Amino acid sequence: MLVYIHVPFCRSKCSYCAFPSAAIGRDPDKIAPLLKEYLDVLSLEIEQSSLTLGKRSVTSVFFGGGTPSLLPPALVGRVMDKLAGAFSLAEKLEVTLEANPESLRGNAAAKYLEAGANRLSLGVQSLDDAMLRVLGRPHKAIDGINAVYAARAAGFKNLNVDLMWGLPGQGVRRWLQTLKDVIELAPDHVSSYNLTLEPGTPLEIEHENGALVLPPERDQNIMFMEGAALLESAGYLQYEISNFARMGFQCAHNIGYWEGEEYLGLGPSSTSTIGPKRWTNPASLASWKEQVQKGVDGRAVEILTPKIRILEHIMLRLRTARGLRLKAYKDLTGGDFLKDHEKLVQTLHENGLLRARNGYLSLTRSGMMVSNAVLTNIFERLEADPALNPDKFPRKPSACAALAASSSPRVRPVKWPEAEVQPKVRRLIEPE
Numbered sequence: 001m002l003v004y005i006h007v008p009f010c011r012s013k014c015s016y017c018a019f020p021s022a023a024i025g026r027d028p029d030k031i032a033p034l035l036k037e038y039l040d041v042l043s044l045e046i047e048q049s050s051l052t053l054g055k056r057s058v059t060s061v062f063f064g065g066g067t068p069s070l071l072p073p074a075l076v077g078r079v080m081d082k083l084a085g086a087f088s089l090a091e092k093l094e095v096t097l098e099a100n101p102e103s104l105r106g107n108a109a110a111k112y113l114e115a116g117a118n119r120l121s122l123g124v125q126s127l128d129d130a131m132l133r134v135l136g137r138p139h140k141a142i143d144g145i146n147a148v149y150a151a152r153a154a155g156f157k158n159l160n161v162d163l164m165w166g167l168p169g170q171g172v173r174r175w176l177q178t179l180k181d182v183i184e185l186a187p188d189h190v191s192s193y194n195l196t197l198e199p200g201t202p203l204e205i206e207h208e209n210g211a212l213v214l215p216p217e218r219d220q221n222i223m224f225m226e227g228a229a230l231l232e233s234a235g236y237l238q239y240e241i242s243n244f245a246r247m248g249f250q251c252a253h254n255i256g257y258w259e260g261e262e263y264l265g266l267g268p269s270s271t272s273t274i275g276p277k278r279w280t281n282p283a284s285l286a287s288w289k290e291q292v293q294k295g296v297d298g299r300a301v302e303i304l305t306p307k308i309r310i311l312e313h314i315m316l317r318l319r320t321a322r323g324l325r326l327k328a329y330k331d332l333t334g335g336d337f338l339k340d341h342e343k344l345v346q347t348l349h350e351n352g353l354l355r356a357r358n359g360y361l362s363l364t365r366s367g368m369m370v371s372n373a374v375l376t377n378i379f380e381r382l383e384a385d386p387a388l389n390p391d392k393f394p395r396k397p398s399a400c401a402a403l404a405a406s407s408s409p410r411v412r413p414v415k416w417p418e419a420e421v422q423p424k425v426r427r428l429i430e431p432e
């Protein structure tokens, strides 16, 4: 089982952020009681989870947020002690702590290591002060660089750097320079996310008002393709659309999600999936506290239908470089993916967006760039075609026969990105 702990506090809100977190400022007199209350409720939630789930084996713990590095190391240590008492922690437990660069001052990194964290994920986002200002980040580029050095000096042997691209005012050259600078810092893992404008965030409002302009789509496509090529040339393998790692440093927690492992979410707004059940904690601290005090009876549980399971499986697996295992699809549905989606698979393959090898179907890097369009296509077909309806999975043999006899499936055209037809980019990325 994976454990995710949501820490719902930040110093201030970044201008693009729609994550559930509250800005708590810097006044220690206000922050201390909040953190104490949070820790008390979290401890109770861990105890309850242990009583209802039993002393399960835990392979990964992820402190995410929010800004988990606002929790003093001693509190992180207390949470780890609680988890060790409640569950059976694996010998090779991966414990990730997300940290903002400005919060890793002094010997904080060494203390987090002592407290049990063995993987640090630094929210660097950019090494360009102008971009950090646009994002409303509470740190400068130099803080990101110093945080990497501090983490290494403290002894962290597994270090991720989070980056964002496609930012207002960011050209291809600037983005690639940031990547080169990050490669110089030699982290073990790089997460590289395309900026999405979340409704209602200050950045989205400024964009709507015309005060901010995003890079054109063609430039964004080149940022994705050339950025990935640059990282791979430096030894970081792309193992998911937004994630790159040196050999042996893929994030076990993320892989667990994509492989469909069970996960327990603790803290406000976190989601759990255990067996066929899924539930999400309330987002506000007060409602979360109230629910935890009521116990498991207080939560609304959703039973995962075959439809949800199969759609999630396809979505998560096709985001990874390894791809969708055709046998897994067959086990889940009783069907054959290549036949169910024959025309779409053929079209994508002919356009260099999809490959099938060793029993897996995966998107090429160009395919990853249009993954949303590809997935929408698949999902719409699953919804619209009665023979493919995931609610009827696993499929009965008669339905398979009906499907095989049906005429060729409808395929909504995928909008090919401009960068796809750039021969230079294509040669660079796919030399074969």
Ligand code: SF4
Pocket (backbone or CB within 6 Å): 009, 010, 011, 012, 013, 014, 017, 018, 019, 021, 065, 066, 067, 100, 123
């Ligand atoms: S630090 Fe992270 S969670 Fe907090 S406001 Fe910024 S983006 Fe959101």
